[in-house]
Amino acid sequence: MESRYLGNIKVSSIGMGCMAFSHGYGQIPSRQYAIEAIQQAYKHGCTFFDTAEGYGNVLYYEHHNEEIVGEALKDVRNQVVIATKLKIHDDEVNEDMYEVCKRHLKASLKALQTDYVDLYYLHRVNLQVPIEKVAKAMGKLIDEGLIRGWGLSQVDKKLLKKAHEITPVSAVQNLYNMLERDCEEEVIPYCLKHNIGLVPFSPIASGFLSGKVTSTSQFEKVDDVRVFVPQLKNENIKANQPVIDLLNEYAKKKHATNAQISLAWMLKKYPHVVPILGSKNKERIIENLDACQVELFDEEFKKLEESLNHIECHGHRGIVEYQGGSMKDWGQNK
Numbered sequence: 215m216e217s218r219y220l221g222n223i224k225v226s227s228i229g230m231g232c233m234a235f236s237h238g239y240g241q242i243p244s245r246q247y248a249i250e251a252i253q254q255a256y257k258h259g260c261t262f263f264d265t266a267e268g269y270g271n272v273l274y275y276e277h278h279n280e281e282i283v284g285e286a287l288k289d290v291r292n293q294v295v296i297a298t299k300l301k302i303h304d305d306e307v308n309e310d311m312y313e314v315c316k317r318h319l320k321a322s323l324k325a326l327q328t329d330y331v332d333l334y335y336l337h338r339v340n341l342q343v344p345i346e347k348v349a350k351a352m353g354k355l356i357d358e359g360l361i362r363g364w365g366l367s368q369v370d371k372k373l374l375k376k377a378h379e380i381t382p383v384s385a386v387q388n389l390y391n392m393l394e395r396d397c398e399e400e401v402i403p404y405c406l407k408h409n410i411g412l413v414p415f416s417p418i419a420s421g422f423l424s425g426k427v428t429s430t431s432q433f434e435k436v437d438d439v440r441v442f443v444p445q446l447k448n449e450n451i452k453a454n455q456p457v458i459d460l461l462n463e464y465a466k467k468k469h470a471t472n473a474q475i476s477l478a479w480m481l482k483k484y485p486h487v488v489p490i491l492g493s494k495n496k497e498r499i500i501e502n503l504d505a506c507q508v509e510l511f512d513e514e515f516k517k518l519e520e521s522l523n524h525i526e527c528h529g530h531r532g533i534v535e536y537q538g539g540s541m542k543d544w545g546q547n548k
Contacts, residue, residue: 215259215506218488220411221363221384223332225295227481227506229262230255230499231415231492236270236279237437243494245282251496252286256294258503263287264387264413264490266299266337267322272437280325288327297385297413298322299337299367307342312351319360333384334361338368345373349380356381365413371400374410383410387490390414392423392457392476393445393527406486417480417489418473418502419445425458425465425472427451444529453528460521470508477505479522482515 215226235248242248252263263283270278280298287294300318302311315334323329334355336348345366352364363384366377377383386405390397391414405412420443421427427446440446445454461472468475480487491502510518 223363225262226260228503229488229490230260231264231490232283233269234492234494235282248282249286255499258500260503262295264297268301277325280322284326295332297333298331299335301337302340311347312354315351332362333365335365335367345377346380349377353381371404385411385413387413387415389416391417391419393419412487414489423476450529456525473502474505474508478508478510482510
């Protein structure tokens with residue numbers, strides 16, 4: 215698999231989001247299955263693995279997912295890039311941010327069985343804490359060698375700029391896919407200009423772009439974020455069918471899957487984009503990683519982009535909903 219850079223951190227062009235082994239998609243597979251799936255992804259060429267301290271706290275406990283990732287990768291630690299995230303709780307907002315971040319990081323390091331984290335994200339911004347304070351704290355952690363770089367999740371250009379001017383940001387992990395293209399307006403251009411990687415989460419729109427989600431699909435009632443995803447409501451599944459039809463056309467032409475085409479599109483479009491794929495199914499993980507082998511030629515990409523630009527997408531999620539309301543708890547963990 216080819217390599218790309220998040221700041222100065224070298225990673226595989228497609229990464230693996232490990233959340234589904236602890237949170238977000240209903241019943242999880244066994245711990246051994248999860249470990250084997252992560253190891254299989256590494257053997258297939260993936261060197262970038264994403265987790266968070268909060269993945270697992272709904273049904274299990276904090277650091278549940280980090281423990282799985284750490285166990286899976288401990289024997290190849292120096293050959294992989296591990297990203298994890300912290301959440302600043304409301305009862306911590308008046309504390310020294312360096313102490314807060316370091317306390318969270320130490321707990322993550324223990325769970326991950328490592329003495330450093332390659333990429334440490336702020337897992338959603340707590341608006342009670344000036345982002346400049348977090349940026350300064352992250353700078354100290356970099357200086358101490360505890361993290362190699364830091365990042366932000368679900369932020370706009372204004373907030374990103376404030377943070378980057380204090381301590382250079384390595385990566386932004388935002389929602390980005392064929393149905394959610396807000397990042398193209400300001401965030402992606404800023405990232406390109408300042409050597410910041412963009413790590414799209416939900417690059418296949420929670421499975422919708424695979425073409426396998428229909429109006430009859432049933433999601434689990436406990437800890438399944440798909441219940442709340444607007445694009446997966448029946449009316450929006452039907453309204454967004456033109457996107458699936460377009461993907462079907464290109465998938466047939468390129469002998470690929472719909473999901474692979476949607477990933478090949480963003481890889482072709484931006485050189486600094488590194489999508490992370492979240493699945494709890496071994497076969498699906500490998501299939502999606504193989505999107506890096508699907509090449510869209512310039513004329514094919516141009517026609518795909520033009521067609522996509524003429525399709526109205528329904529069920530917009532955006533950034534605002536993650537900061538409050540009924541989506542808050544899901545947004546903090548996704």
